[in-house]
Amino acid sequence: MKSTRRGWPMLAFVAVGSAAVMGVAMPTGLLAAQVSSPAKKVEKPLPDGEHPSLAVKGHLFDRQSVYAFLTTAKQAEAMADPLQRCLKYPDPPGSHWSAVAVEAYCRYRTHQVAPFEEVRSLLQRGEFDELERRLASLLQDKLNKPDMRNVLDHSFERWFARSDLELRPLLENWKHAKSQSAFAYAASGISYVAMAQQARGGQYIKDTPASNIEAMDRLIALADVDLRHAVELDSRVTPAYVAMIRAGRYSLGDAYLEKAAGAALRADPANFAIYDELMWALQPKWGGSLKQMTLLGKQAIKHAGENPVLLLLPEKELAYEADLDSDDCTKPGRWDQFSVIFDQAAVTSQLLDAGTAAARCGQLELSVVYYSEALRFYPEDDDTRVARANQLSDFDESAWALKEIGHLLLQKPHEARYVFARGYAYEGLNDYTNAEKDYLAALALDPGNQTIYAQLAGLYVNDMHDWEKAWKLDERLVELYPNEPYVWLLRAHIQQEQPRPGLKDTADYFQAHFDKSPELHQALLKMRAAQALQEGKAHAAAKATGQ
Template sequence: MTSHGRVVLITGLVILGIVGCCWIVSDIAWRTSQATHVAQAQRAGQAARSWPPPRPAFTPDEVRAFLAKVRSAEAIADPLQRCVSYPDPPRSHWSPESAKAYCLYYLQQTITFDEAEKLIEHGQAAELDRRLAQELQAQLTRPDSHGLLDHTYFASFNDGSFDVRETLDAWKRASPSSAFAFAASGSAYVAMASKARGGAYINETPQSNIDAMDRLLQQADTDLQRAAKLDPKVTPTYVAMINAGSMSLGGDYLRRAAQAGLAAAPDNYAIYGTLSGATEPRWGGSLAAMDHMARQAQAYVKQNPLLAILLSAEPAYRYDVCNCRSSADWSMFPTVFDNVSSVSLLSYAGGAASEQNHFDLAAIYLSEVLRFQPGAEGARRQRDVSLPAFGETAMALDDASRLIAADPLPSRNFRARADIYMSMGKVALAEKDLEQALAIDPDDIDVLVPLGDLYANQTYEWDKAWHIADRIIQKYPNSPAGWMTRATIQENQPRAGLADTLQHVVEHFGHDPSMQWQINRMREVLARGPRSAPSFRASKNH
């Protein structure tokens, strides 16, 4: 879509009263993209933490009082009571009705793709249609079921895998008059088109990728148009159409989908959320348009309290929460999250805060993620690592030990508990957990780096540290972490070769601003001769 087309689209959306916010995506899609981003950052050797630690946005007393209420809430067995008993972030003004509606949103039992596949394979497509019709009716008529059908489609028909095509095509053949079948097929085609295009800028995307995207979007449109004719109340149809319009089918297509979708369901959270990206400044919109549209949505907030979540959109974009790595204004996060916010935004903010040693924000916003999604293990691991800063070591260890007991295979659970032990000064227990994690996954850089750092900077087991450094260098040549561990050993054992290490680091990582401190440090050491205190901490740069 051209810039002019975007502006026309934004103007049209404002006139229609359509609202938007910072992209509200399905949590499954977000977790996948976030895991990919983190892995790429680690392999590229980007700095994982800022130094010195940033100034806190909340006082220690505020965080401790918040965590005491979190402990009480997490002891409640009833899922809904647990969620509504959670504290809101300090000094925030979350609507109790919206928080409860969001609790209910994530507590709803949805039909999984596996369940749908089994019904179709056993000749029971009609039963699948019946159950989805029940979900639609509940979404339209029951206050405790806002977004039920939309949530099902986000979770079950939106992963972009070509493996689902056989099942969805069989469903369409078995139920040729089912809007649910064609909406699911169209939604899957849109997700496949997005995957085919890839995540690069359009001028960096091969034409073959764009052609594949366009072909898949045309197939999506055929199914989605049929779904809309069969039953115009099936809201996932419009969500998929809006996504398709924003990709390459154009502003007119998107506008028609928005009009039809909001005519069918004027208080629908998924439709508003999917439209939200069109109002962002980077797509030709403006902060004023984002704020205006979000506030327009509040006309329906009594019918659907989930719409209050959209109020976080403009401040989240303004203060760079969606891309919070280095340019975010951390002090403004309490303003961003003054209203109930999406799990996506809370996860971005809390995860980035954890990476940047902003433990007050991490403890609070990742706890809010766990309020709505207690099974979000990644958020739990990151949250728990921040707890010892506020004296909550028992809570952190209990959480980490439960994760290990429930599933001892993921090495990252042992890694998280090792981080907690290290914060407590229990180096021997941390070493034991890291070695256990390495036995599970010998090539995990998230384990190799802290274990090498522990050997080099805590226990001074130089041969073990050297062996770990070699493994990192061989397995992850684009990461400076192994070279930094090697430099620590060469300075402090001491061991020969620091000049060679410096030369390699300068040649391969000298363009990285985050590496300048380490490079300058190595030069100083070479000029003065070996020192006795550890100086190069690889854990900063894996």
């Protein structure tokens, strides 16, 4: 069984660099209409153990269970039929996922929605009658076919929740041609909300220019006009309500959100998209509360008989309370909680968050499982697929990883991260020639990527033991990154293992520039010990030859 081979040779440091993930702090608080009383303050996650579910002792995944999970997952992913692939997929080790919830979510995620390009083409050709016919059919399916009750909302989200400037005039033409179409006005309003989100940007409110906020408010005002008109024309067109909840969260405030939520739940009390949007809107960071999220989840469950996908919503409150996307890698018991949070089925976004958090902190057993579950429900996610492929090599599945990356490279042959991932899979297969070739090709595509340099250094030192190539690479790294301690640790490692002269000079330089933390000081002590050993051997050799 293979251990992780990421990172600089001989080091336990996890990362060369980091990028902060910026959150979005919205300017208004939120209320839960028909769910609970208004929140008086922003709440923080409760201390460990206060939530009954989180007080339950969880467990980590052992390597054996992950190997068994991946074996079954690989078999499922080989199936051609998307629904059967999803249904036959294994649940996380030791979990108790509801078969009803899983089947409902599989059907929800695998139902084939017409591609956006097809809808755009109808709009461009002015075939509004045909578009109206298709949407009317989806509305009737929503009302009369239990397996299709979520497709209308899902379709509107896929087609119109996009800040596409070229789409804007097409929607205006549609509204003009079909002035009594609730579909046209709902689509237009949804698009305006997406444009408002882009105009605002992803920074905290304090870091967002006033002009961005003003642009967002103008677009939200336009969205409100269209969305109100849509539900006046036909209250059954529920995608409009979802966008109204989103607009309230972004700009229009508590009173608007409360009214929109109430109208939405009256129009369709078992609507997954509405509950899903409300659950996110009620997070404490927007001014809601954990209590409101809990009560909303309980209300949703009451309607699960009509729409079983609602069974997945209560897990959102549990994941939020556990601070799932925290950057804290050392919090006691944090990783044990994952098995509690995901003891029941969860939506794709949460599974992806769990996989990303675990990967960031080196918890590969957790990460590869939750990344796989995210791909179970959203196999089109190429970002997650390449991240998971890199981890497959650490579980003796390099051949599977190579096949996965091969499919991605057919679409984007010059994507540096794909080329790098293929190199990592080759390295896992002990094909060092092709691994080196891909690492060098990836560097040509992305010259400043230190992760690629690190893996190439590891290939030369740990696998190929090619000290000349390792030394030439280190000389290049010294030129590019003279202030990175890892570069000098690589140099010392080569000088120690080859061996090569100059270890004392490297140790002196390292001490003068980098002896600033306990970890780096320990590295320096090892360097000095290796230096003393080399000098002792040299002295003994000189003495033996009489020099």
